[in-house]
Amino acid sequence: MKILVCICQTPDTTAKIEFTNANTQFNTSGVQYILNPTDEWYALVRALELKEQNGGSVTVVTVGKADTEQNIRKALAIGADDAVRIDANPDDAYVVGTHIADYAAGKGYDIIFTGKETIDYNGFSVPGVVAELLDLPQVSLAAHLTMDGNTATIDREIEGGIERVQVSTPFLVSAQKGMAEQRIASMKGIMSARTKPLQVVAPKDVKPLATVAYYELPAKRQTVKLIAPEHAADLVRLLHEEAKVI
């Protein structure tokens, strides 16, 4: 089974979020990057499990500059066989999806895995773009996947329940919690990652469809005002005059 896993890096969850350039750019100074957790914990690990059961290969692909290689090595240390870095800035989902689809086209992947979303910009469009450009069926929000021959049975989490779908290879699936459990690389894995192939691919010319007008941080949470039960009238007045919700 030939599997491609799309990975990306995101700022560490502890990173300080600041913007520069009239709030049009994220200030990356001092920011540390991690593998996007849904890519790492669910997509990559399930792909590795399928390879371990059925044989085959797992390739990881990312769109990014050289600073992403630390996280690519991490994916190799966890167990991917080889990696591809498409040497372009991931400007928007269209750019990323187009680069990945260009790379994957004609290579005969049975399954393309992605995480369900990125935890930085909450982006979730790349899987759709890749599937559309490659004319593949896409199953999103997948929490469970089993293979029987060329047929996958996949549970999708939907509002208040589960939807079970079946799809035949080749297909694209975006994975979420439930799909697999996080794996910690072993030192043996880290050492073998040194020599696993990491191919850098020159990008085609793709222009983003979206540009960022500006970023805004959420308003600071107001301190809580406690109103004694006997002053209910004050509560109503504050809700009307200050909070302006009634």
Added chain:
Amino acid sequence: MHTKSVGQDKFQAHDHYWVDELLTEEHRLIRETVRAWVKREVSPVIEDYAQRAAFPKHLIKGLAEVGAFGPTIPVQYGGQGLDYISYGIIMQELERGDSGIRSTASVQSSLVMYPIYTYGNEAQRMKYLPKLGSGEWMGSFGLTEPNHGSNPSGMTTHFEDKGDHYLLNGSKMWISNAPFCDVAVVWAKDEAGVIRGLVVERGMEGFTTPETHGKWSLRASATGELVFDNVRVPKENLLPNGKGLKAPLGCLSSARFGIAWGAIGAAMDCYDSALRYSLERIQFDKPIGGFQLTQKKLAEMITEITKAQLLAWRVGVLKNEDRATPAQISMAKRNNVDMALHIAREARQIHGGMGITGEYPIMRHMMNLESVITYEGTHDIHLLITGMDVTGINAFK
């Protein structure tokens, strides 16, 4: 088995000077890996084991898998073939979890595998190192004696040549891993009074390892004695290439280097917990982190951690270039352990009464560090090493 609920490990790393940029991609990957392992395997159970004064033996396999046993030993002998900064990073992350766990790894790597690799012959390397690297065998290191701590050259443990074997007599004290070790690297005097290293194996008649009980420190690490009562040691167990006190001191230099890094881990854990607590704990209608006296403590902590990180990094670079002197390593060990102990005490104050409970790691780190500041050369002895280095005058005796 006792169980006790402990708070989730919310540790976040602090890197005020972006020291990360001085590390390689692989260094950072190793750190993230060991950190994730500690969060998953060590943090949830360590408080319980420390409270019960039990060693979490089930962690040995995982320690081997994350490369904690013999990181700098070449791969063909069962090590990881990593550089010294990687070794330091592994020790830092383990000690972020607990100094006792780090001690177990330090002993195995620097005090058992290092001397067998450095002073042993090929047959000894092949016999012992792969099993020590995989954690199948655990080792201990016997240098300190009941009456010879800071002055190891006065040791009385000795061996005689009996033709087809050596006969070993004496005892060693304060030995980490002793109660469960499979092999012990033991330093003893030959008939000419020259200090030599011998590998003593469990099961040799007359070799016992009574456990030391009642410790208030390193409670999750097993400590004991090594007692040799007419132990017949095969001649092939003598390490041929180390003679004199400088052989065991070479091991200590390697271990002290790891401690200089490890202490940063304990300090970071205390600081991180204190910082978070100071922002959550409300007194006089505001977080206590908003008061000047708390900020003074926090600001001094991160300043000292930053200095210690740079010291450890620099001595790591020197060690990689094989240029680090024992005196430079002494300074880093002394400074960083003292720094960590001060931070543990200040962090304890910030936590108020909560700081004395097992809900927070502070008191455990603080008590552990009382051992760390004493073993592998006491705080005062390291001062004298620096003193001798700068004046050229020996003030030890």
